[in-house]
Amino acid sequence: MDKNATDEQIEVVEEKIRSLGWTPHEIPGSLRIAIGITGNRGVVDQSLFTNLPGVSDCIPVSKPYKLVSRDVKREDTVVHVGKLGIGDKDLVMMAGPCSVESRDQIMEVAEFVKSQGAKILRGGAYKPRTSPYSFQGLKEEGLKYLREAAEKFDLGVVTEVKDTETMSLVADYSDILQIGARNMHNFSLLEAAGRIKKPIMLKRGLAATIEEWLMAAEYIASQGNYDIILCERGIRTFETYTRNTLDLNAVPLVKHLSHLPIIVDPSHGTGSWDLVVPMALAAVAAGADGLLVEVHPHPEKALSDGKQSLRPETFAELTEKLRRIGPAFNKTYMI
Ligand code: PEP
Numbered sequence: 001m002d003k004n005a006t007d008e009q010i011e012v013v014e015e016k017i018r019s020l021g022w023t024p025h026e027i028p029g030s031l032r033i034a035i036g037i038t039g040n041r042g043v044v045d046q047s048l049f050t051n052l053p054g055v056s057d058c059i060p061v062s063k064p065y066k067l068v069s070r071d072v073k074r075e076d077t078v079v080h081v082g083k084l085g086i087g088d089k090d091l092v093m094m095a096g097p098c099s100v101e102s103r104d105q106i107m108e109v110a111e112f113v114k115s116q117g118a119k120i121l122r123g124g125a126y127k128p129r130t131s132p133y134s135f136q137g138l139k140e141e142g143l144k145y146l147r148e149a150a151e152k153f154d155l156g157v158v159t160e161v162k163d164t165e166t167m168s169l170v171a172d173y174s175d176i177l178q179i180g181a182r183n184m185h186n187f188s189l190l191e192a193a194g195r196i197k198k199p200i201m202l203k204r205g206l207a208a209t210i211e212e213w214l215m216a217a218e219y220i221a222s223q224g225n226y227d228i229i230l231c232e233r234g235i236r237t238f239e240t241y242t243r244n245t246l247d248l249n250a251v252p253l254v255k256h257l258s259h260l261p262i263i264v265d266p267s268h269g270t271g272s273w274d275l276v277v278p279m280a281l282a283a284v285a286a287g288a289d290g291l292l293v294e295v296h297p298h299p300e301k302a303l304s305d306g307k308q309s310l311r312p313e314t315f316a317e318l319t320e321k322l323r324r325i326g327p328a329f330n331k332t333y334m335i
């Protein structure tokens with residue numbers, strides 16, 4: 001739509017789309033409002049819209065993902081969580097333990113990561129573990145500790161939602177819902193995430209191509225939730241010295257293909273704490289909007305992912321480096 005299009009003109013276009021049996025998606029930007037069309041089978045006759053008042057351009061999108069593509073919206077999307085903007089100038093740090101293990105543990109980590117400039121506290125309460133005998137998370141009790149710690153230290157909360165049954169409970173305690181790598185292809189979970197009014201952080205699947213990942217994001221957007229943050233967390237390759245291969249190609253590529261913000265998780269991406277700092281810095285150089293980093297006060301005692309968790313002092317080294325290198329890549333990191 002023209003940048004001066006009125007609300008009435010937008011409504012006329014949306015009504016026209018509905019009358020054809022399709023769904024309009026209003027995607028606001030600072031330069032203009034785009035109205036995406038989904039539900040059409042085959043090519044849309046552009047002459048249906050070009051002459052409507054307020055319409056400035058009709059752009060056919062040939063990619064299989066549409067609403068999340070740069071073709072629909074040229075400007076970067078900024079996902080807002082309170083005062084925080086993810087995808088903006090500030091490099092957003094999401095940090096915390098792999099799992100919430102106790103009230104004391106999450107309180108201690110929250111206080112520390114806050115002092116180091118983190119804005120979002122992470123911690124799993126519902127854990128998707130490879131073995132059914134491994135620690136499965138504290139569930140609702142963990143969510144309560146996470147929320148309490150976040151409130152006390154003025155942080156947002158990101159935590160994983162594993163299934164549709166627990167989605168509204170997890171949403172009650174969190175600011176961002178994480179869809180984990182193992183669930184990236186869980187289409188009913190993606191659709192449910194698209195219907196909830198909360199930002200979603202969508203991790204890349206263990207063996208997902210970038211196109212499949214963007215299609216998973218499209219599932220969420222297709223249901224009307226456009227507040228999506230992508231998270232590159234490494235993919236499975238033949239390499240065995242690292243847990244995964246962190247695919248930093250994905251960062252500039254996704255920036256080119258999509259308007260969504262992208263953050264990088266060097267903890268799961270490498271599986272080794274000593275690789276986390278260099279890969280976090282490389283992620284910033286590649287253009288990431290933020291980082292997701294596992295931090296534990298005593299990694300040797302962690303109930304999950306201790307090997308890849310940073311000790312507080314190593315996390316402090318990382319944040320000091322981020323503060324210094326950020327400006328070289330047009331990002332600020334404030335401690
Ligand atoms: C996690 O963030 O702890 C997690 C399980 O991540 P992923 O889904 O990327 O393995």
Ligand code: MN
Pocket residue numbers: 098099268294304305
């Ligand atoms: Mn983990």
